[in-house]
Amino acid sequence: MLKFALAGNPNCGKTTLFNNLTGSTAHVGNWPGVTVDKKEGVYKKCAEPIKIIDLPGIYSLSPYTPEEVISRNYILEEKPDCVINVVDATNLERNLYLTTQIMEIDVPVVIALNMMDAVTKRGDRIDAKKLEEKTGIPVVSVSALKNQGLDELMKRGYEASKTPRKGKTVLEGGALAHLIKDCRIALEGQGVENALFHAVKLVETDELEVKSHPASKAMVDEFKKTFKDNTFGDDFEAVVADGRYKYITQNYSSVMVREKTKKEKLNRSDKADKVLTHKIWGIPVFLLILFAIFHLTFSENLLFIGAALPEGWVSLEGTAAEGLFGTEGIASPGVFLTNLLGLATDSITAAVQSAMEAGEVASWATGLVCDGMLGGLFAVVGFLPQILVLFLFFSILEDSGYMARVAFILDRLFRKFGLSGRAFMPMIMGFGCSVPATINTRTLADKNERISTIRVIPFFSCGAKLPILTAIAGGIGVAFGLPNTDIVTYGMYVLGITVAIVCVLLMRSTTMKGDVPPFIMELPAYHLPQPKNLMLHLWDKTKHFVKKAFTIILASTIVVWVISHFSFGWEFLEDTEIDRSILAGIGQLIQPVFTPMGFGSQLGAFGWVFAVAAITGLIAKENVIATFGTLAACIVGAVIDVETDGGIAAAGAMIAATGITVPALISFIAFNMLTIPCFAAVATAKAELPTKKSFNFTLLFWLGTSYAVSTVIYLIGSWWWTVFIVAAVLAAVVVLIVLYNKGKINFSALKFKKKARIK
Amino acid sequence: MEKKLSEFVLGESGVIKAVGGDGMIRRRLFDMGVTPGAEVVLRKRAPLGDPMEVTVRGYELTLRKSEAGNVVMEVRNA
Structure with missing residues (x-):
């Protein structure tokens, strides 16, 4: 099959073009060894099917970022049959800079002049024919957005792919022309492919080239001694970059005819920026947007109109849809979808359960399928609606160009901690759910910055940890008669943020050292996000998540169910007999490990319950309170429904039975907050971290930090x-x-x- | 008059004379079109005073004060 590669600057409309060319055939993977999306698909409307590879968005073929190295190596080594260079017509000069580099490679190239409609709207005009003459490369005007000109583009690309093309450089007339020619001839003599491209890069003293062609490097050095440019001295990297831009302004810029009459009129993007990056309003507006997103995703009481509603009007009590739209107010879209999925999964579980019971299947098998497999699976899949809603909003912010502004607004603040402004987004998403937050770290350019950020994301307490906070805080209130236990809840959020800041500072000054990555980036013009792009994006995330849920997460929930429902004598246990289970045995065995944190051996006979709750919490934080319910039931001998009071009674019963102290309880919450968040997050972190070693270290880091912080809390709380x-x-x-x-x-x-x- | 880009006041414009610095930062500036001869206008500073937003080669670029300190400008006389 023919292979075409799409190359172009970020924000040039490449993704939209790719989606429209490949439709449903597209699939997303990873480039080997790096967390950069690799998108592939097939274009079928040509004489033969053409495989389309979407290269990462880049500004140059320099060797500094993984995206650039990937694109460069792909074009040089995989030798696509044609490179489609997507050029944003509204930003011709900078986009053509990349074109001048791609041109130097011996590969057929076609320029897709995108966003011509925006140019026309601005009142300007670009002569595509003239550009084609000047560059010697086929130029096709397209509108990726409106799906115009794509077939013509592919037709020209198909034709071009049939004849080999020799690399050409715009530096021919420049001061370095001779040196480049000499290098090229020398490399050709050695049988090097793409000699021209390598020659130019060698002259630029490009790191990658110098390593692979040391002999020719000597020639460049020799020449350097005799060469003196008036402006740049012997700085060839500067001479080359300057040469490219000079050539572009002198030769290509004339294809653009600017409308002279209406000058400097504020366009829509400038107007939006007047507010969104305003000196005073910029930050409040950002906080407001953030609040709105979280409110729409997690609120049970949309717009706070619950109090104004007549009692029970949305609860639909007694009907099948009870609670679907909320009980005390109107549910936000995120909560509504969660409820909807909950209804569906509950009815599936119920149907399976009654079918198995009717078929007189052994009770352990029913338990395994309904509680173990379905229960565990649905508990994790249950996150999906809110993860997706949250992800949708953040994708909209990203695609619209606002995210770049957020980084712009916050960069100063984050630089103090050795991070760039972009790191804020994944961290704040962590308050919702660690999974989308971890995926979002892909937008961070620096590897060490990304690793540090992934490691502290769980410290931004996610939605699933809140029930633990409220239940234990409530339990403290009930058991010790203390007022205002809300302070504990707020205090924990503050603790999480503090620990995150301290850890980032520590990491950035020890193992994760590195300069704050440079912050030289484009602020793209605002544009409306494409629904199609958003949906494809969400669909990819869903696929990844569901795949994980059905493999690693399913397997681990089965294991946990089995060890909590069987005794060492392999006897099946009821829920209330968990104290005889293998899990309880393990809990008792490792109980001493928790002693320094205050919820280990010192708690006596029932002490293992906190240990077990903490362990089940490593799988999903929802498990902690659910486990409380079952454990409290076997302590008091009656079933305690954790749904009715959020687990406060269960927590109270366990506090009373074990005689645990307040510092130990706070240390217990702190441990749950800071430790391994859940299997879904672990699986995501594994996918996003660059190496196995860094992943293993991350797990250790989570365990170690939570252990250390909890111990300190317990010690100081008990003995000031x-x-x-x-x-x-x-x-x-x-x-x-x-x-x-x-x-x-x-x-x-x-x-x-x-x-x-x-x- | 010569001046560093980092010392520009809002709305000030000029032509790039030289780009200093080294390695990745410098190359990145070049790649983004910050090369001698290009015109730059300081559009905005972030709410906390840094980074800054400039218009260069017809688009909006943001960079930190420290990075802009590498760019020597010839100020245009208004």
Whole structure:
């Protein structure tokens, strides 16, 4: 099959073009080794089917970002039959800069001049024919948005792919022409493919080229000694970049005929920016948008009109749709979809259960299928509506161009922590759900920044952790008669954010070092997001999530169900007999591990319940309160419905039975907040982290941080004077890191000694 | 008059004379069209004073003060 690659700047309409060319055949994967989307699809309306590969959006073929290296290697090594260079006509000069680099490769190229309608609307005109003459490359005007000119584009591409094309450079007339020619001839002599492209890059002293052609590098260095440019001296990288832009302004820019009469009129994008990045209003408007998104996704009481409604008017009590639209107010779209899915999954479970019971299947098998498999699966799939709604809103912000402005507004603040403004989005999404938040870290350019961000995302307490907070806070209130336990809930959110900040600072000054990545980026003109693009995007996410739910998550929920419903003697146990299960046994065994945090061995006979609740919480945080319900039931000997009061009674019963102290309870919540969030998030983190090692370290980091913080909370809460010890240890760590970074102390000497001793 | 881009006041415009700095930052500036001869107008500063937004080669570019410090400008006399 023929292979065509789409190449172009970010925001040039490449994705829309790709979607319209490939339709339903598109599928998204990853480029090997990096978290950059690799999109492929097939175009069928030509003489033969053509495979279309969407290269990542890039501004240049320099070797600095993974996106650039991928695109470059793809064109050079995979040798597509044609490269379709998508050019944003509203931004001709900068887009053609990439074109001048692609032209240098020996590959057929076609230019897709996109967004011509916007140019016409502006009153300008671009002569596509003239551009074709000047570049020597076929140019086709298209509108990816309106699906115009695509067939013509593919026809020209198909024709072009039939004849091989020799690379051409715009630097021919420049000061470096001779050197480039000499390098090219030398490389051709060595039998190097794409000699011209490599020659130019070599002259630019491009890192990748210098490594692969050391012999020719010497020639460039020799020439450099004799060369002196008036402006740039012997800085060839600058001479080349300048040469390209000069050529573009002198030769190509004339194809654009600007309307002179109406100058400097504010366009729609400028008007929007007047408010959205306003000196005073910019930040409040952003906070308002953020609030609206979370409100629409998670609120049970949309627009807070619940109090104004006549009682029970939306609850549809007694009907099949009870609670679907909310009970105390109108449910937000996110909650409504969750309720809807909940109704569907509940009825499936009920139907399966009654069918199995009617068929007189053994009760353990019914339990395994309904509680274990379906229950576990639906618990995870149940997140999907809200994840998707949240993702939809953030995709709209991204596609419209607003996300770049958010980074612009917040960059200053985040630089203090060694992050760029873009890192804010994934973190704030973490308050909703860690899964979309982790996926969103793809927008971060720097690898170390991305890893650090993924690691602290769970500390921004997600929606599923809130029930733990309220139940335990409520339980504290009931058991100890303390007022205002809401403070505990708020305090935990603050704790999470504080720990996140401290951890980022620590990581960025130790293992995840690196300069704050540069913040030189385009603020694209605002445009309406494409519903089709959004839907395809959401569909991809859904597929990924469901695939994970049916593999790793399903397998692990089955394991947990089995060990909580069977005793060591392989005897099937009822829900209320969980205290005899393998899980309880494991809980008792590892109970001492939790002792430093206050909910381990010191709790006596029933102490293992907190350990078990914490372990089930590693699978999904919803499990913690559900487990509380079952565990409390076997303590008090009666079933406690956690749905009615949010688990407060269950928590109260467990507090009473174990005699756990307030500091230990707070330490318990802190542990749940900061530890491994849930299987869905773990699976996502695994996909998004670059290496297996960094993933393993992330798991350790979550466990270690939660363990350390909870221990400190318990110690200080129980014996206030330990605060001095903690402060001393912290101070020592900070001093060590500072000294290490200044090069005053050296741990490598220590390591060496250890090795020597082993010998 | 010569001046660094980072020292520009709102609305000020000029032509790039030279681009300093090194490695990735410099290359990135070049790739984004910040090359000698290009015209730059300072459009805006972020609410917290940094980064800044400029118009170059007909589009909006944002960069930090520290990065703009590498760009030497010839200020246009208004």
